Amino acid sequence: MSEALDPELLAALLPEWQDATDRLAAAATPSAIARALDTLRGLAGSADIAVLRDAMRAFNPLPDPFDPAAAAATLRAAGRRLGGESPEEEPETTAAAPGPSPVRTLIVDDSAMMRRLVRGSLDVDPAFVVIGEAADGREALARIAVDRPDLILLDIEMPVLDGLGVLREWALSGHPGGTGAVVVISSAATPGGEVSIEARRLGAAAVVGKPSGAFSPDLADRQGEALRRAARRAAGLPAAP
Incomplete structure (x- = not known):
């Protein structure tokens, strides 16, 4: 990793980051997507961690079309890298025929x-x-x-x-x-x-x-x-x- 980070900061930040990415993946409305992204931006900005800031730049502005599940996978992988885990541990998302929405x-x-x-x-x-x-x-x-x-x-x-x-x-x-x-x-x-x-x-x-x-x-x-x-x-x- 390119920056030395406080272990206590990471211990507090990473569970919140992963929880916010889970909420983004499950978001089914524009307002829910916006709330999850706002939380993630706030976490990245408040902690001033380059890995997370860089990951969030890909979604400012949001790409069109925007896939919340794919975005959440990307941001979750950034959190894993920050925690010292291999990004390969994040399951790859593959295109599949869309099923009926829950x-x-x-x-x-x-x-x-x-x-x-x-x-x-x-x-x-x-x-x-x-x-x-x-x-x-x-x-x-x-x-x-x-x-x-x-x-x-x-x-x-x-x-x-x-x-x-x-x-x-x-x-x-x-x-x-x-x-x-x-x-x-x-x-x-x-x-x-x-x-x-x-x-x-x-x-x-x-x-x-x-x-x-x-x-x-x-x-x-x-x-x-x-x-x-x-x-x-x-x-x-x-x-x-």
Whole structure:
């Protein structure tokens, strides 16, 4: 390496650099790409490390067309070199026929544990990618307007604005940003019940019940399959093989 670097600085910087490159690789919207690149530019500039600054120059201005995954691989390799690893350890990216884009999904639930369980249920199906989470209805509407998810997995009982309130505003606004379908996941929405009927009237594509206990850890086993089936139908995907 051409410059002597503080080991403590590298130990603090490199995990952040790798995390930012991972976010760039997964970025599916211009705003997400811009946020990831801003983070990387900030890290390269604040640390004043030539290897990282030089790597970032290739993306100022951005090439057209811009491939976030290929850019992330290049920047990740720069971080590996900085850490003393061989750049050959970075897997090469090869051109492949593009497959269908994953369904960009927003999870809305005031319980962090339930959000984690729902995310885990979707993680086993590569047709979906979780692009964000919201802990109440008002936050959900803000995320919908910015991130434009293809699918929203929505709880009913939440603070600030409940799920039915989200559906009402979502319906009145004409589905902001061209957002896709909504699947309600709630213990309050029993099949055929008043809440389920109202949710469907307001545009929900499906209603799936939660486990009997709000903190039950068995969502992946008991409800995960039903959730994935409903999410696939709502997103217009065929049933999982």
